[in-house]
Amino acid sequence: MDNDELTPASLLDQGLTALFHLLGPEWTLTPRPDRESHSGADVIVQMQAQGDSSYAQLLVDLKTSVTPRLVEEVLLPKLRLIRQVNQYTNLMIMTLWLSRKTQDLLREHGISYLDLTGNVSLRVSRPAIVIYTEGATRAPRTVAHEPSKTTLAGPKAVRLIRLLADVRPPYQAKELADASGLSLPYVSRLLDTLEDQLLIRRDKRTIFDVDWQNLLRARAAQDDLLRHHSYAGMLAPNGVAAVMNGIRGLPAAGFDGVAITGSWAAHHFAPVSAGGQLMLYVARWLTVDDLADDLGLLPVQENADVLLLQARDQVVFERTVHIGGVQHVALSQVVLDCLAGPGRMPAEGEAVLEYMANHHDEWRAFGIQDVRRKSQP
Incomplete structure (x- = not known):
């Protein structure tokens, strides 16, 4: 299912079905409001085992895509607010697919997640629940990229990625375009993508930090040496x-x-x-x-x-x-x-x-x- 076909309600339905299979039939998952009437981005889900009066409460944030930058700038402030209001409410992200870097960042900050390829992390202290599964390591073809986003795939991207890895910052987009032989608009768009992934850090127009190791890993994840080369x-x-x-x-x-x-x-x-x-x-x-x-x-x-x-x-x-x-x-x-x-x-x-x-x-x-x-x- 493509991003533009996936509604919050259908994402919630698929996510809860996957979570129910992981928990087992002795558990009940109750969304509030009822999943059929849900049309927003957040929903409360109550998790309770049969014969147990205690229950866990998840605030499920439904998103078609999640980047490390979104985790840092949107989800962490939300998590801090949730913990101020109710320390027993757990934040969970449901989405189509999460990159490895995004998963690591979510786990580091205690945010649960579930994507539709099988990447799941859920830790609840009361009642005690610990679930961790691994799904797809690369974005499925059904996960459409935003048309405005330039990806790390393709031979042109390697020129910029190699330059960012091989040369210490600081530098700006114009310098990188001149040194790589790429157009400035293309370089600017790809830098925006890398910033969303927290692979570079900028102060206004100047790049001051490059996570070159994860940058190389992220590019390699888009490639297949023997399949993509003659x-x-x-x-x-x-x-x-x-x-x-x-x-x-x-x-x-x-x-x-x-x-x-x-x-x-x-x-x-x-x-x-x-x-x-x-x-x-x-x-x-x-x-x-x-x-x-x-x-x-x-x-x-x-x-x-x-x-x-x-x-x-x-x-x-x-x-x-x-x-x-x-x-x-x-x-x-x-x-x-x-x-x-x-x-x-x-x-x-x-x-x-x-x-x-x-x-x-x-x-x-x-x-x-x-x-x-x-x-x-």
């Missing part, structure tokens, strides 16, 4: 070491158009595992077949040990680093690719995030003036 599977008959030597021997244009990402890039900074497929980004000015010939690779349909990924946007070649004489993507790109990758790659991405948090000065620029867009043939 790639060719290859076999390295002489081993990965021979491929590395082949890359070092490429002419300048070929060398600059190849960059290692994924597990092999992560291993250098966070060796939580060994092996894995060697993933190489290939720039648009190179032909995959010619590069495979130059590196001694053979195309295969299964059991590839090398993947040649066609870069959707040249941002993957921004701020690359050279390790062992071979070009690697920047750490922020390694994280994005690993978190959106298959198998053990997400765990490797988290390990790289931990490394980055402990080595800020080694990878994060101190200002926009310290980064330049790489010229692209």
Whole structure:
């Protein structure tokens, strides 16, 4: 059911049905006013077990969407007011879907929640009720985005997200637009979205703080490395070491158009595992077949040990680093690719995030003036 089709009454009905199944048939849930007559955003729900004179009271706030910013600016003041009036009334949010960051923030402040994908957290002290379930980690397709909101999906968003992660604030939208090559209107809209998610903080027009770790996680949650990229599977008959030597021997244009990402890039900074497929980004000015010939690779349909990924946007070649004489993507790109990758790659991405948090000065620029867009043939 899309946002524009979901009425408060139908959201309440579906939410109470889901909650009843979690509690069991010995419980009764009584909304006041009656759910059929309810048309507003809030409703009181009384929860009572059979044979028990005590009951819990929920103030259910019905919303089609909830962002971390809404939690901070709207729900927390409401919670403080509720606790001043009646400490035994519990605030619960019912909505279509909640992001992981929003769930964490709600639990941190003792606000219960239930979304229609199965993410539920309910803690009541009297009578004692504790329920926690996990549902969808990504927004279902039926959850329509607001038309006015720019999302973190798509290759353009990566340019801005990478820049916000790679460069310490303060800066303003105009500086970010100039440095990323994106239009100022697009940058402004995406910054509004990031502010709603509390991934950036602004003082008027100036960004003074970036939650770069959760920013990278949020972007990766919108991506699927192998589903959203064209790639060719290859076999390295002489081993990965021979491929590395082949890359070092490429002419300048070929060398600059190849960059290692994924597990092999992560291993250098966070060796939580060994092996894995060697993933190489290939720039648009190179032909995959010619590069495979130059590196001694053979195309295969299964059991590839090398993947040649066609870069959707040249941002993957921004701020690359050279390790062992071979070009690697920047750490922020390694994280994005690993978190959106298959198998053990997400765990490797988290390990790289931990490394980055402990080595800020080694990878994060101190200002926009310290980064330049790489010229692209």
